[in-house]
Every structure is written in structure tokens, then in C-alpha cells.
Amino acid sequence: xxxxxxxxxxxxDYLKLLPEVQLRFxxxxxxxxxxxxxxxxxxxxxxxxxxxxxxxVFVKQAPPYIKVLGEQWPxxxxxxxxxxxxxxxxxxxxxxxVPEVYYQSETLSVLIMENLxxxxxxxxxxxxxxxxxxxxxxxxxxxxxxxFYSSDFALPSxxxxxxxxxxxNQEMCQITEDFVFTYPFEHHDMNDxxxxxxxxxxxxxxxxANVRAHVAxxxxxxxxxxxxxxxxxxxxxxxxxNVQQTFVIDPEFSFAGPMGFDIGALIANLYLSYFSHAHxxxxxxxxxxxxxxxxxxxxxxxxxAKFLSLWSEHEQSALSTFMGKDLTGDSHQIFRQIFLxxxxxxxxxxxxxxxxxxxxxxxxVADFMQFEDQKLRAKLETQALKMATTMLxxxxxxxxxxxxxxxxxxxxxx
Amino acid sequence: xxxxxxxxxxxxDYLKLLPEVQLRFxxxxxxxxxxxxxxxxxxxxxxxxxxxxxxxVFVKQAPPYIKVLGEQWPxxxxxxxxxxxxxxxxxxxxxxxVPEVYYQSETLSVLIMENLxxxxxxxxxxxxxxxxxxxxxxxxxxxxxxxFYSSDFALPSxxxxxxxxxxxNQEMCQITEDFVFTYPFEHHDMNDxxxxxxxxxxxxxxxxANVRAHVAxxxxxxxxxxxxxxxxxxxxxxxxxNVQQTFVIDPEFSFAGPMGFDIGALIANLYLSYFSHAHxxxxxxxxxxxxxxxxxxxxxxxxxAKFLSLWSEHEQSALSTFMGKDLTGDSHQIFRQIFLxxxxxxxxxxxxxxxxxxxxxxxxVADFMQFEDQKLRAKLETQALKMATTMLxxxxxxxxxxxxxxxxxxxxxx
Numbered sequence: 171x172x173x174x175x176x177x178x179x180x181x182x183d184y185l186k187l188l189p190e191v192q193l194r195f196x197x198x199x200x201x202x203x204x205x206x207x208x209x210x211x212x213x214x215x216x217x218x219x220x221x222x223x224x225x226x227v228f229v230k231q232a233p234p235y236i237k238v239l240g241e242q243w244p245x246x247x248x249x250x251x252x253x254x255x256x257x258x259x260x261x262x263x264x265x266x267x268v269p270e271v272y273y274q275s276e277t278l279s280v281l282i283m284e285n286l287x288x289x290x291x292x293x294x295x296x297x298x299x300x301x302x303x304x305x306x307x308x309x310x311x312x313x314x315x316x317x318f319y320s321s322d323f324a325l326p327s328x329x330x331x332x333x334x335x336x337x338x339n340q341e342m343c344q345i346t347e348d349f350v351f352t353y354p355f356e357h358h359d360m361n362d363x364x365x366x367x368x369x370x371x372x373x374x375x376x377x378x379a380n381v382r383a384h385v386a387x388x389x390x391x392x393x394x395x396x397x398x399x400x401x402x403x404x405x406x407x408x409x410x411x412n413v414q415q416t417f418v419i420d421p422e423f424s425f426a427g428p429m430g431f432d433i434g435a436l437i438a439n440l441y442l443s444y445f446s447h448a449h450x451x452x453x454x455x456x457x458x459x460x461x462x463x464x465x466x467x468x469x470x471x472x473x474x475a476k477f478l479s480l481w482s483e484h485e486q487s488a489l490s491t492f493m494g495k496d497l498t499g500d501s502h503q504i505f506r507q508i509f510l511x512x513x514x515x516x517x518x519x520x521x522x523x524x525x526x527x528x529x530x531x532x533x534x535v536a537d538f539m540q541f542e543d544q545k546l547r548a549k550l551e552t553q554a555l556k557m558a559t560t561m562l563x564x565x566x567x568x569x570x571x572x573x574x575x576x577x578x579x580x581x582x583x584x
Numbered sequence: 585x586x587x588x589x590x591x592x593x594x595x596x597d598y599l600k601l602l603p604e605v606q607l608r609f610x611x612x613x614x615x616x617x618x619x620x621x622x623x624x625x626x627x628x629x630x631x632x633x634x635x636x637x638x639x640x641v642f643v644k645q646a647p648p649y650i651k652v653l654g655e656q657w658p659x660x661x662x663x664x665x666x667x668x669x670x671x672x673x674x675x676x677x678x679x680x681x682v683p684e685v686y687y688q689s690e691t692l693s694v695l696i697m698e699n700l701x702x703x704x705x706x707x708x709x710x711x712x713x714x715x716x717x718x719x720x721x722x723x724x725x726x727x728x729x730x731x732f733y734s735s736d737f738a739l740p741s742x743x744x745x746x747x748x749x750x751x752x753n754q755e756m757c758q759i760t761e762d763f764v765f766t767y768p769f770e771h772h773d774m775n776d777x778x779x780x781x782x783x784x785x786x787x788x789x790x791x792x793a794n795v796r797a798h799v800a801x802x803x804x805x806x807x808x809x810x811x812x813x814x815x816x817x818x819x820x821x822x823x824x825x826n827v828q829q830t831f832v833i834d835p836e837f838s839f840a841g842p843m844g845f846d847i848g849a850l851i852a853n854l855y856l857s858y859f860s861h862a863h864x865x866x867x868x869x870x871x872x873x874x875x876x877x878x879x880x881x882x883x884x885x886x887x888x889a890k891f892l893s894l895w896s897e898h899e900q901s902a903l904s905t906f907m908g909k910d911l912t913g914d915s916h917q918i919f920r921q922i923f924l925x926x927x928x929x930x931x932x933x934x935x936x937x938x939x940x941x942x943x944x945x946x947x948x949v950a951d952f953m954q955f956e957d958q959k960l961r962a963k964l965e966t967q968a969l970k971m972a973t974t975m976l977x978x979x980x981x982x983x984x985x986x987x988x989x990x991x992x993x994x995x996x997x998x
Contacts, residue, residue: 383914
């Protein structure tokens with residue numbers, strides 16, 4: 171079968187022929203096909219049986235270009251291969267946290283999966299100020315399991331190297347290299363500044379020699395550390411939640427990269443949410459801001475504890491371990507501490523770059539954009555940029571995430 | 585053509601048919617084929633025209649097993665593909681420092697190249713106490729050029745990632761992971777200790793929790809940093825020299841790895857040579873030891889200067905640079921300093937692992953093995969192990985290579 175574009179018109183005929191989809195619908199006579207226009211890159215549809223709305227599937231197809239920009243912006247369909255590869259891996263290690271995949275085709279660059287109809291985007295929920303009691307627990311599990319099981323600590327050397335090769339996702343990595351680590355830090359046509367944001371604040375990033383040097387360092391780390399199979403774009407619109415469940419979606423940027431990049435993406439977006447709430451004085455907002463900081467704290471500590479626990483479980487059961495045999499004393503503890511300290515400082519460095527790019531770069535976040543008042547937005551942006559700069563330059567000095575939370579609080583009270 | 589084993593008997597018939605080799609010999613009637621038994625892995629031959637001994641070629645073939653161990657020790661011929669790949673790259677950036685390749689075949693895993701008949705192995709020359717005035721100059725050029733031009737600072741992102749994929753050399757990396765970073769540090773059957781070496785010294789490596797943790801850290805860095813296309817096994821028997829010229833040979837361990845691994849391998853073997861001379865009290869030995877330390881000093885500083893100079897030249901000429909546009913002040917200088925400081929500390933960490941493995945692991949060095957007196961050898965081994973341990977644990981604290989040389993001098997006077 172050759173690639174062709176699925177549409178509202180031809181989708182039902184395509185689905186009918188797939189045994190995996192036939193299982194999902196008692197009849198194909200009354201299907202409703204609804205195009206979803208949330209995403210920028212890909213086509214997406216929800217297909218529902220009008221006779222029984224519990225029967226539904228979500229269909230995602232990557233065209234050989236960027237959907238919202240059109241055919242004159244080509245982009246390889248390799249991104250869907252990467253997404254399929256990542257989903258298959260994530261299902262194998264934490265099936266409870268990724269949507270069930272019913273059918274996948276690299277030829278058509280199509281994924282047909284569970285329709286998460288009772289879940290909302292995490293970003294939307296955070297904007298609404300909704301408490302999500304399982305969030306830190308679930309996302310720390312996702313991070314610990316996906317990052318540990320694809321690392322050299324879990325995989326034999328040959329399997330790990332095969333994973334790295336198979337997960338190559340060059341064009342999508344290039345997008346991150348440009349749009350996260352380069353353009354926001356220079357005068358680039360693609361940048362988009364809030365007119366109320368002061369030039370001196372923009373200059374304090376773009377014209378600061380130290381900031382530029384440390385961003386280059388993070389970019390180099392991004393490009394040169396195939397530590398684990400990453401999600402690659404783990405912001406708060408890549409997570410769907412309700413009070414009981416958390417799902418991670420859209421791993422089309424997946425590649426073998428540094429662990430701190432996924433953790434940092436999440437933490438960056440939680441801090442942006444924090445600034446969007448912390449400026450309000452209502453008791454409700456104060457409480458919610460504190461819950462956000464507590465969530466960030468929990469996320470890191472739970473991640474760390476779970477990663478360490480997977481590591482020591484694996485070492486007890488494995489025939490050969492990364493560090494070799496005959497270890498005495500604190501060898502494991504010392505190595506794990508060195509290792510996690512580096513993941514932590516990379517996490518902060520990446521979080522900083524991600525925060526900055528959401529303010530100076532082209533891709534904005536709804537958490538800030540919801541405020542029509544440009545001056546208010548500039549205030550929040552200034553706070554976030556100040557925090558990001560400090561966090562970036564001092565990323566190796568923070569003893570723990572609590573100190574970083576303190577920085578957020580200090581900055582938000584300016 | 586299918587793979588078959590070249591032998592002294594069939595080699596001439598094979599060479600006769602190759603136009604590239606025909607150019608090298610005025611006649612094929614009086615060729616002398618001499619098998620060279622230096623190497624452990626591969627078959628090697630020197631083919632000379634008896635009528636004109638200036639006409640000669642060097643032939644190397646990788647069998648699908650380890651030559652000295654026989655067919656029951658299979659090893660993929662991918663290593664010859666890696667060697668061919670590396671040689672082609674090295675020729676492209678510093679042709680004057682690698683033997684000229686006349687013919688290469690991945691099918692037969694064969695390389696036919698310049699016969700370096702007027703050069704000797706660097707290790708042999710160092711053992712003889714020969715001064716090599718060009719050594720630091722040439723090897724620093726080789727390191728700076730091969731490491732810079734295959735890095736993200738020189739290559740566009742897509743080309744760099746293609747280079748990394750193409751240079752995969754899994755089985756050879758696994759050998760390094762096991763024989764450099766694992767076995768020497770545990771009680772392993774493959775280890776081989778000098779009976780005169782005290783158990784307490786062996787334990788100070790194998791049973792020290794800090795040493796084991798930091799070796800694990802270096803192993804992780806080795807496995808997770810595709811910074812540049814490495815030689816992969818750059819010890820002093822991978823270099824051929826005479827007073828005028830330096831050649832780097834045998835890149836069969838080549839892969840995309842951390843820059844410090846190549847520099848560290850070289851420096852480790854120069855320090856081993858240092859200890860093999862410094863214990864002698866003759867003025868000649870004292871002078872030669874000092875020349876070795878000076879060479880190490882020169883090697884690092886010249887490498888650093890050349891790498892930086894290639895980097896800034898490239899940035900002046902390139903349309904887009906790694907750090908982006910509109911850089912002000914010291915951005916470049918700060919980033920380069922951060923970057924080279926990390927290469928330096930990795931260099932010391934890798935050098936330490938390499939020194940230790942040459943004493944506790946299976947592969948010994950002639951620099952020490954030349955001494956039949958086990959006690960004398962144990963004294964030198966103890967010095968080298970002490971230096972390596974200190975250098976490993978403090979690799980991030982040394983301000984410069986001069987301080988590391990001082991450590992070598994202090995340790996050798998114990």
C-alpha cells in the first residue's frame with residue numbers, strides 16, 4: 171500500500187478493512203468522523219459509533235509536511251515511525267500510562283488508538299486550577315520506568331546501541347536544536363516577543379555572554395548524550411489527565427537523548443504554570459501555587475526514588491551489572507549519587523532553556539497567553555526569565571529541588 | 585566476490601588483479617610475501633618486489649574471528665569496515681598522518697596500503713629512549729583535526745548524526761567496555777597480576793568504593809558521548825614514527841565517542857613510559873623522563889590551541905555556527921573554556937582507566953614487561969596505579985596538565 175492522505179471522507183472505508191479496528195465497533199454503519207484541529211503537525215480524527223458512543227477510536231496521521239503550514243513546509247514522516255517506536259517501548263514498560271494502540275502503519279504513517287474521551291490536557295487543567303492528586307506519582311513512574319529501562323543500566327550494551335540507532339529522529343531533533351536551543355537566544359525572525367516585555371530583559375538573555383555559553387553547553391548535551399529513549403517533548407500538553415489517571419501522549423520527538431531533557435521539559439512547564447498562578451493574591455491561588463511547587467518537589471523525589479529502586483532491583487536480579495562484580499562498601503551508592511546529581515543539573519539546565527524558549531521563541535504557552543493584559547504577561551514572563559537564567563547558570567550548585575522552588579518563590583514575589 | 589582468507593600462497597594472485605595495486609609494482613613476477621605476526625586480531629602481510637624493494641605494500645585482513653585465538657573466538661568483520669571508515673575520514677582531514685590507502689574492500693575485509701618500512705612503533709622507540717622531536721606537534725594535530733572536524737562544532741547536525749550511525753562498531757566497543765572498564769576492576773579470570781604486586785595495592789583499586797564508582801562513571805561516559813569520530817585505541821603501538829614523521833595506524837576500534845578517550849589513551853601510555861624510565865638514576869634517564877613529561881605537556885597545550893584555532897576559523901567562515909548569531913562579549917571564550925575543561929577531565933579519567941587496565945587486566949605493555957625483575961616491575965606498577973587512582977578521583981580539580989605531571993613526579997619518587 172502506498173501512502174495517501176486520510177480524510178473525513180475516506181477514513182471509514184479505511185478503518186472497515188482493519189481487523190484490529192473491526193473489534194472496536196459493533197457496526198460501521200453509523201460512524202461519526204470528527205477532525206480534531208488541536209495539533210500543528212499532524213491530522214487527527216475521533217471516530218465514534220453514534221449508536222454506542224462508548225465505541226470510539228482516535229486516529230492520527232503524519233503527512234509529509236507540517237499540517238498547519240502546508241505542503242510547502244516538508245517534514246519527513248519519520249516522526250510517525252519515531253512515535254510508533256516510542257509508544258511500543260512505553261507500552262512495554264508502563265502500559266498503564268500510554269493510550270492503548272490498536273493499529274499502527276509506518277507505510278501510511280498512521281496510528282489508531284484508544285480515544286481518551288474522559289481526559290483533558292494537563293495544561294488545560296492546570297490553567298483551570300484543578301488539583302490532580304495522582305500527577306507526581308504517575309509522571310515520576312513514567313519517567314523512572316521509561317528512562318531506566320532504556321539505559322545502559324538495564325539493557326545489555328548491544329541492545330542499547332541497537333535502540334539508539336533505531337530511534338534516530340534527525341529532523342525532529344533538528345527542530346529542537348533550532349527552536350529550543352538557538353533561535354530564542356539570537357535575533358531571529360521566528361521569535362515573537364510580547365511588546366510589553368522590556369528590551370533589557372530580552373538582552374539579559376540574548377546578550378549575556380554567560381547565558382549564551384551555558385545554553386550552548388545544554389545544546390551540546392542534548393546532541394551528545396544518548397542515555398535513554400526519551401519522549402522528547404514532554405510538556406504539559408503532552409499529558410492527558412483526569413483525577414484517576416494520567417496518560418502521556420504524542421512522542422513524535424522521541425530519540426535517544428539525555429534523561430534530564432524529559433524531566434526538565436515537564437518541570438519547566440510546571441514552573442510556567444506556577445508563575446501564572448502565583449501573582450494572584452486569592453487564598454485559592456496561593457494554595458494552588460503551593461500545590462504546584464509541592465508537585466514539582468514530589469515529581470523529582472519520586473522519580474529519584476523509583477529510578478534508584480529499579481536500578482537496585484535490576485542489579486539484584488541481573489547476571490551481570492554495569493559496575494561489574496565484587497563491589498564493596500558504598501560503590502553503588504556513590505555512583506548512583508554522582509549519576510543522579512548530573513541528571514538533576516541537566517534537568518535544571520534543560521528546564522531553563524525550555525522556559526526561555528516559550529517566552530522569547532515562536533511557541534508560546536496558553537498558561538501565559540490566557541492573559542490579554544500584555545503588561546501582566548510581561549511581568550510573569552520577566553519572572554520566568556529571571557528564574558530560568560539563575561537556574562541555568564547555577565544548575566550545578568543546587569543541593570535539591572527545594573532550593574529551586576525557593577528561587578521560584580523569591581522571583582515571583584519581586 | 586565472497587569472503588575468503590588471504591594467505592601467503594594466494595595473496596599475489598589476488599593483488600595482480602587489482603588495478604590500484606598494479607600501479608605499485610613494475611612486475612608481479614618476483615614478489616616476496618611476508619606474514620607479519622605483531623597483531624592479535626588480524627592477518628597482516630608485507631609484499632615487496634624483490635627486484636626493487638622500494639616497491640612494497642602492506643596488506644591487512646580481518647578474519648571473522650580473533651586471529652591469535654582461532655575460529656572458536658568469533659569476532660565480526662565489522663571492525664574492518666570501521667577501520668576503513670575511520671581511515672577514509674582521517675585521510676580527509678589530516679592525510680599527512682595516516683598511511684596512504686591504495687585499495688579497500690569491505691567484502692574481503694581487506695586494506696592494502698602504504699608500507700611504513702622506515703618507521704617503527706612509537707612504543708618501541710620510547711622503550712629505546714629515542715627522542716622524537718615532532719611527536720607532540722604531530723599527535724596534537726591528529727587529535728585536534730580528527731576530533732574537531734567530526735564534532736557538532738564543524739558538521740551540520742544531520743551530517744553529524746549520519747556519521748554517528750555509520751560509525752557504529754558495537755562488538756569492538758563491547759571489548760573496551762569489558763576489558764578496559766570492567767574486568768580489571770573486579771576479580772576476573774581474564775586478569776593477570778604480577779605475582780610481586782601486593783594484594784593491598786590491587787585492593788586499593790578493586791575494593792575501593794570511590795574508585796569503582798568513578799570507573800563506572802568513566803564507563804558510562806565512554807558509552808554515552810558520541811562527540812567525535814575516535815580512533816578508539818590510540819596507545820603508543822598505534823603510532824608509527826621516525827624522526828621526521830608520525831603516522832597513526834590501526835583504527836579498528838573507531839566509533840563515535842568522547843574526545844577525551846583518544847587523548848587519554850595516548851597520555852596514559854606516555855605516563856607508563858615515564859614510569860619505566862623515571863626510576864633509573866642515570867642522567868640520560870632523568871633527561872628522557874623530563875622529555876616525556878614535556879611531551880605530555882606539549883601534547884595537551886598544542887591540542888587545545890589547535891582545536892580552539894580550528895573552532896574559531898570555522899566560525900568565521902561558516903554561515904551558521906553552533907552557538908547561533910549575535911554573540912556578544914566572551915560567549916565563545918566562556919563556552920570553549922567550559923567545553924575544553926570537560927574534555928580535559930575526561931582525558932584524565934580515561935587515562936587513569938587505561939593505565940590501570942594495563943597493569944591489572946590481561947593486556948600488558950612492553951614498557952613494563954621488558955623488566956624481568958618482578959619486584960622492580962611491581963614498584964613501577966604500584967607507582968602507576970597510585971597515580972591513576974589519584975588522577976581518576978581528582979580529575980575535575982586539576983587546573984592544568986602541569987599539575988598532573990607533578991603528580992607523576994611525586995609518585996615516581998616514592
